[in-house]
Amino acid sequence: MNKNWRWLPAGIVPVVIVTAAVSGSAVAEAQPQLPEKTAQELLEFVATSADDAYSGTVEQSSNLGLPDISMATPPGRTSSSDPTSTALELLTGEHTAQVYVDGTEKARVQVLDQLAQRDVVVNGNDAWYYDSESNEAVHAALPDKQTVKADLEAKLQEKAAEYPELQDLPRTPAEVAEVFLARIDPSTEVTVEGTSRVAGRSAYELVLTPEDSATLVGSVSVSVDSETGVPLNVTVLAKGQEEAAFSAGFSSVDFSTPDADIFAFTPPAGATVTEAPTADEVKAELEARQELHQAPAEAQQQPTVIGEGWSTIVKLPAGTAGTLGMNPSAGQAAGMGEIMEIKPGMDPEEVAGAQAMLEQALTEVDGGQALQTSLVSVLITDDGRILAGAVGVDQLVAASRQ
Amino acid sequence: MLQADRSLGLTLVVSEITVLFRRLRTWAMIGALALIPILIAVVVRVSSDGAASGRGPAFLDSITQNGLFVSLTALTVAIPLFLPLTIGVVAGDTIAGEANLGTLRYLLVAPAGRVRLLLVKYAGAALFCFVATLTVVVTGAVIGALLFPVGPVTLLSGDTVGIPGYFGRLLLLALYVTVSLMGLSAIGLFISTLTTIPVGAMAATAALAAVSQILGALPQLEWLHPWLFTHYWLGFGDLLRQPIVWNSFADNVLLQLGYIAVFGALAYGRFSTKDILS
Numbered sequence: 300m301n302k303n304w305r306w307l308p309a310g311i312v313p314v315v316i317v318t319a320a321v322s323g324s325a326v327a328e329a330q331p332q333l334p335e336k337t338a339q340e341l342l343e344f345v346a347t348s349a350d351d352a353y354s355g356t357v358e359q360s361s362n363l364g365l366p367d368i369s370m371a372t373p374p375g376r377t378s379s380s381d382p383t384s385t386a387l388e389l390l391t392g393e394h395t396a397q398v399y400v401d402g403t404e405k406a407r408v409q410v411l412d413q414l415a416q417r418d419v420v421v422n423g424n425d426a427w428y429y430d431s432e433s434n435e436a437v438h439a440a441l442p443d444k445q446t447v448k449a450d451l452e453a454k455l456q457e458k459a460a461e462y463p464e465l466q467d468l469p470r471t472p473a474e475v476a477e478v479f480l481a482r483i484d485p486s487t488e489v490t491v492e493g494t495s496r497v498a499g500r501s502a503y504e505l506v507l508t509p510e511d512s513a514t515l516v517g518s519v520s521v522s523v524d525s526e527t528g529v530p531l532n533v534t535v536l537a538k539g540q541e542e543a544a545f546s547a548g549f550s551s552v553d554f555s556t557p558d559a560d561i562f563a564f565t566p567p568a569g570a571t572v573t574e575a576p577t578a579d580e581v582k583a584e585l586e587a588r589q590e591l592h593q594a595p596a597e598a599q600q601q602p603t604v605i606g607e608g609w610s611t612i613v614k615l616p617a618g619t620a621g622t623l624g625m626n627p628s629a630g631q632a633a634g635m636g637e638i639m640e641i642k643p644g645m646d647p648e649e650v651a652g653a654q655a656m657l658e659q660a661l662t663e664v665d666g667g668q669a670l671q672t673s674l675v676s677v678l679i680t681d682d683g684r685i686l687a688g689a690v691g692v693d694q695l696v697a698a699s700r701q
Numbered sequence: 702m703l704q705a706d707r708s709l710g711l712t713l714v715v716s717e718i719t720v721l722f723r724r725l726r727t728w729a730m731i732g733a734l735a736l737i738p739i740l741i742a743v744v745v746r747v748s749s750d751g752a753a754s755g756r757g758p759a760f761l762d763s764i765t766q767n768g769l770f771v772s773l774t775a776l777t778v779a780i781p782l783f784l785p786l787t788i789g790v791v792a793g794d795t796i797a798g799e800a801n802l803g804t805l806r807y808l809l810v811a812p813a814g815r816v817r818l819l820l821v822k823y824a825g826a827a828l829f830c831f832v833a834t835l836t837v838v839v840t841g842a843v844i845g846a847l848l849f850p851v852g853p854v855t856l857l858s859g860d861t862v863g864i865p866g867y868f869g870r871l872l873l874l875a876l877y878v879t880v881s882l883m884g885l886s887a888i889g890l891f892i893s894t895l896t897t898i899p900v901g902a903m904a905a906t907a908a909l910a911a912v913s914q915i916l917g918a919l920p921q922l923e924w925l926h927p928w929l930f931t932h933y934w935l936g937f938g939d940l941l942r943q944p945i946v947w948n949s950f951a952d953n954v955l956l957q958l959g960y961i962a963v964f965g966a967l968a969y970g971r972f973s974t975k976d977i978l979s
Contacts, residue, residue: 305970
């Protein structure tokens, strides 16, 4: 008796699974039909969405050409908790976050790591940051929005009396969109390029293309939800690259108001709670440090901006590293200790690991050390100045000589 | 007729489970799994200086503040190696063990049918997955409560749940890990139909779990990762967030169902066409 037909399920099942997986993604990519909108109409639409409430899962991935440090840490652990590595860690690799937004007053972002989580909660005038791994919570008192707004209005009224042309400041979303387009026009082309599907919703594709040959940015595209105007996805392409250098977008989104409990945060018992300095305190602290390091003339201490538009270069003066609380070594090559903030009590192994990582990312160039990514370059000159911009390293080197 | 079929199926499952849990080997493996949380708790208790924050397996530094975290640390340690090892032994033994003992012939002489025998064997292995996971979780909670203070548990999101809520989550967690191991059990069942040497099937199943985890750690194979049955093994942390993130639970169920379908079909193909000689 021929029993071979009994192997049939073993052949069919994998085919069915693969077909289902492939056709599932094909359906997701189908382009929806939507009424046409001009760039200005779309921008207005985005501006009206600020008060919306929604929640969802955001997937972020970057491909900046930096070494992926998430692989260098053991599984189940994120990298060290010092700010520099945290920033670098968020810039490399992939992350998933849960996002909850209720208008402009309440928001919560949960960065989901494996067996760990980082939370940022904003509720009215309170902001919290909580890291499950170190069990540390940071609280910051935000300035009262109403007071700030009232202050700003008062100042505007005062100025408006002096300068009549300020009286026609943009007020409505439509005016904001118009002003934005007028401002951005010479350096950037803003277009609506068809539609797409993001997180199962139909969206318009707003594309900003720099008309500037110097910048590394190829284009920025924003997917705008066709019903609410909420941006669902942002993708940044570097020049000459097929794959997105940076992309962050919803993989699922729900436009119902999130539960109010989500925005109520109380630090857990046993957590280390620190109070973040207010804006005034930071200013005072920086001034005190500048005096301590016998900073040169005031004018030199200010960051300078070279160029404009997409190829803007920001130049921080010599000794910046020192004023940021690190060991200044005037005239010496900027060592790793200056770039990274080394706090007492930090794990020496972690410090060494992070330094090795930074050293791996930096390359030696004429007159300093540079960090080149596909979107942004940073140059640390031998005399301790820092230059950064969305341009190639050679342009930073040229700017450092001016 | 159908009624009789059903009651026969049930009898077979009950008898399979009784045989499985009467074996000394099964209890030895459960005992070994129970030792993991006990070992962790005792070591942390004895070394009073406390682990430096951020070292060792996840949740280790929380144990001294709340004994209930022992379950979680033990689970993180057990998932990559010890659980797959014991599942490999049980699943690899299902068919090959009977063939090796010469009892497979007699099982099939009874009006059991080969398909039903496969299903019964798989049900036994699945139950063992749940018991094994629950052993680690419950022993961890008990030993933690004995050696350390116990209180409301801080979740990954910084929110706090009371002890009843935490036990609800622990049960979900045990369910998650059980589901995670179902794919591996199906693979073990298939390998077990290939041979009459149970040790070979056990070793091959456990080795596959290791291979899959190694592949999952290689960044060059990123496209492959969502297809590996070990991909969501450590995703149980999503149940410890507030609100609970269900994505990994759903994805995991789908993935494991895929593995069950594929390797179930393979096991059927092999077992129903095989000449049973012993």
